[in-house]
Amino acid sequence: MADGAFGLSKEAAEATADVWAKVKDHVTPMEWPAQAELIVEINRLKAERDAVILAHNYMTPEIFHVVGDYVGDSLGLAKEAARSKAKVIVQAGVHFMAETSKILSPEKTVLIPDLRAGCSLAASITGADVRLIKQRYPGLPVVTYVNTTADVKAETDICCTSANAVQVVEWAAKEWGVDKVILIPDEYLARNVAAQTTVGIIAWKGRCEVHERFTAADIAEMREAYPGAEILAHPECPEEVLAASDFAGSTAAMIDYVEARKPKQVVMITECSMASNVKGDVPGVDFIGPCNLCPHMKRITLENIRDCLRDMKFEVTVPDDMAEKARRAVQRMVDLPPPAVPARYDLIRARHHVDVELI
Numbered sequence: 001m002a003d004g005a006f007g008l009s010k011e012a013a014e015a016t017a018d019v020w021a022k023v024k025d026h027v028t029p030m031e032w033p034a035q036a037e038l039i040v041e042i043n044r045l046k047a048e049r050d051a052v053i054l055a056h057n058y059m060t061p062e063i064f065h066v067v068g069d070y071v072g073d074s075l076g077l078a079k080e081a082a083r084s085k086a087k088v089i090v091q092a093g094v095h096f097m098a099e100t101s102k103i104l105s106p107e108k109t110v111l112i113p114d115l116r117a118g119c120s121l122a123a124s125i126t127g128a129d130v131r132l133i134k135q136r137y138p139g140l141p142v143v144t145y146v147n148t149t150a151d152v153k154a155e156t157d158i159c160c161t162s163a164n165a166v167q168v169v170e171w172a173a174k175e176w177g178v179d180k181v182i183l184i185p186d187e188y189l190a191r192n193v194a195a196q197t198t199v200g201i202i203a204w205k206g207r208c209e210v211h212e213r214f215t216a217a218d219i220a221e222m223r224e225a226y227p228g229a230e231i232l233a234h235p236e237c238p239e240e241v242l243a244a245s246d247f248a249g250s251t252a253a254m255i256d257y258v259e260a261r262k263p264k265q266v267v268m269i270t271e272c273s274m275a276s277n278v279k280g281d282v283p284g285v286d287f288i289g290p291c292n293l294c295p296h297m298k299r300i301t302l303e304n305i306r307d308c309l310r311d312m313k314f315e316v317t318v319p320d321d322m323a324e325k326a327r328r329a330v331q332r333m334v335d336l337p338p339p340a341v342p343a344r345y346d347l348i349r350a351r352h353h354v355d356v357e358l359i
Contacts, residue, residue: 006029006032006033006036007033008032008033008036008037009037009040011040012033012036012037012039012040013036015036015039015040015043016032016036016039016040016066019065019066020032021280021283022061022065022066022280022281023061023062023065023066023280025276025279026060026061026062026276027061027062035062035302038302038303038306039062039066039067039302041306042067042302042305042306042309043067045306045309045310046067046069046309049087049088049309049312050086050087050088051086051087051088051089051090051309052069052070052081052084052086052088052089052090053067053068053069053070053090053092053305054068054069054070054071054077054078054080054081054089054090054091054092054093054097054101055067055068055069055070055071055077055092055093056071056072056073056074056077056092056093056094056097056297057071057072057073057251057255057271057273057274057277058093058271058273058274058294058297059071059092059093059273059277059297059300060273060276060298060301061273061276061277061280062302063092063300063301063302063305064273064277064280065277065280067092067302067305068092069084070084071277072251072252073161073163073250073251073252074093074096074097074100074146074147074161075100075146075159075161075330075333076252077091077093077097077101078097078100078101078103078104078105078146078330079104079334081101081104081105081108081110082101082104082105084105086108087108087109088108088109088110088111088309088312089101089105089108089109089110089111090111090112090113090305090308090309091110091111091112091316092113092300092305093112093117093297093300094117094118094119094122094296094297095112095115095117095118095119095122095149095316096119096122096146096147096148096149096150098110098111098112098316099149099150099316099318100146100150100153100330101316102150102316102317102318102323103150103153103318103323103326103327103330104327104330106318106320106323109312109315110315110316110317111308111309111312111313111314111315111316112308112314112316113299113300113301113304113305113307113308113314114299114300114304114314115314116296116299117296117297117299117300118296119147119208119296120207120208120209120296121145121147121148121185121186121206121207121208121209121236122147122148122149122152122185124185124204124205124206124207125148125152125184125185125204125206126149126151126152127149127151127152127154127155129152129204130142130144130152130155130156130184131155133182133184133204133359134155134182136359137180137182137202139176139178140176140178140180140181140182140202141157141158141172141173141175141176141178141181141182142155142156142157142158142182142184143156143157143158143159143160143165143168143169143172143181143182143183143184144156144158144159144160144184144185144329145159145160145161145162145165145183145184145185145186145189146159146160146161146330146333147185147186147208148184148185150318150322150323150326151322151326152184152185153325153326153329153330154322154323154325154326154329155325156326156329157172157329157332158171158172158329158332158333159329159330159332159333160183160333161250161333162189162234162235162236162249162250162251163249163250163251163252163253164333164336164338165183165189165193165235166193166196166197167336168333168336169181169183169193169197169199169201170197170199171336173199179199179200180199180200180201180202180357181199181200181201181202182202183201183202183203184203184204184206185204185206186204186206186207186208186236187203187204187205187206187207187358188207188208188211188212188235188236188237188238188239189235189236190203190204190356191203191238191239191354191356192235192239192242192248192345193235194354194355194356195239195345195346195349195353195354196345196346196349200356200357201354201356201357202356202357202358202359203356203357203358203359204358204359205358205359207236208236209294210236210270210271210292210293210294211234211236211237211269211270211292212236212237212238213292214233214237214238214241214269214290214292215238215240215241216238216240216241216243216244218241218269218290219231219241219244219245219269220244222267222288222290226265226267226288228264228265229263229265229266229267229288230246230247230261230263230265230266230267231244231245231246231247231266231267231269232245232246232247232248232249232254232257232258232266232267232268232269232270233245233247233248233269233270234248234249234250234251234254234269234270235248235249235250235345237269239353241269242345242347243347245269245347246347247344247347248344248345248347249344249345251270251274253344254268254270254274254278255278257344258278258282258285259278259281259282262282262284262285263285264285264286265285265286265287265288266285266286266287266288267287267288267289267290268287268291269290269291270291271291271292271293271294271297272289272291272292272293273293273297274291275287275291
């Protein structure tokens with residue numbers, strides 16, 4: 001972008017020259033000058049505060065590609081927070097992610113730009129619920145998705161992500177010497193994991209409000225409209241959505257799939273901004289809807305990231321005793337040998353119904 005383009009100051013033009021191509025399909029030329037000036041201010045404040053910004057895959061491109069120092073899924077960001085030498089962590093994501101960063105980096109100041117950035121899935125279960133589940137099923141290990149609050153993680157034996165849920169479930173069953181495992185709180189993730197393993201699954205009726213709205217009819221409509229498109233689904237979607245797709249896998253697995261195969265047309269059955277962000281890195285691929293917006297993720301903006309750094313708000317804390325117990329569950333997962341590649345969900349198996357016990 002040439003100096004002075006879009007009416008930018010020289011400083012803003014230089015600071016954003018390399019990123020316009022990655023955001024131009026999302027940000028209009030009319031919006032860009034104001035955003036570029038905010039980016040300059042955010043970068044200045046990051047240096048002053050010794051801060052880094054963790055940008056989740058569901059952030060909008062101007063956050064993900066431009067101000068995010070580390071980008072990725074929730075656990076990957078928390079691990080980067082722990083490795084970073086910065087004193088301040090700004091979580092461009094939702095509240096449970098900021099808690100996980102604090103759990104793994106207790107000595108750092110963790111901030112979130114909007115305290116209302118919650119999660120329907122994390123809100124579906126509490127630590128008290130988990131204690132009751134353990135009373136009902138004594139002796140069974142509790143595997144908890146990282147998309148949960150600190151008080152839930154504190155009642156957990158080991159955490160998992162969508163990329164390693166099958167691996168963690170099978171490890172827990174073997175370690176505890178049982179043939180059933182409690183996998184909470186995402187019902188659809190649990191059902192999709194159950195189709196990939198012989199371990200019995202006890203599940204909770206929690207759902208992600210983004211992924212639960214997708215249907216097999218959406219897939220059929222996309223196939224009719226775009227017969228050559230490859231359809232990728234996240235395992236938080238209903239089982240029939242996975243069964244109707246061409247590929248199913250974690251956020252990282254879907255990104256790897258697109259970057260490796262570079263299909264001419266692709267449909268990502270997940271949150272809208274993820275497709276926008278991947279498009280910035282693989283410009284030759286045509287990304288087609290449908291997608292659903294996460295209203296909680298969209299509470300995070302350049303403006304409130306700037307305010308967050310300027311005013312050092314809003315700080316996220318976790319009580320020491322809770323953090324210690326939650327850290328054990330997360331660390332157990334981190335210590336497992338990672339999959340050679342992000343896990344994909346076998347769609348042949350996914351077409352076969354597997355019962356789960358729903359609490």
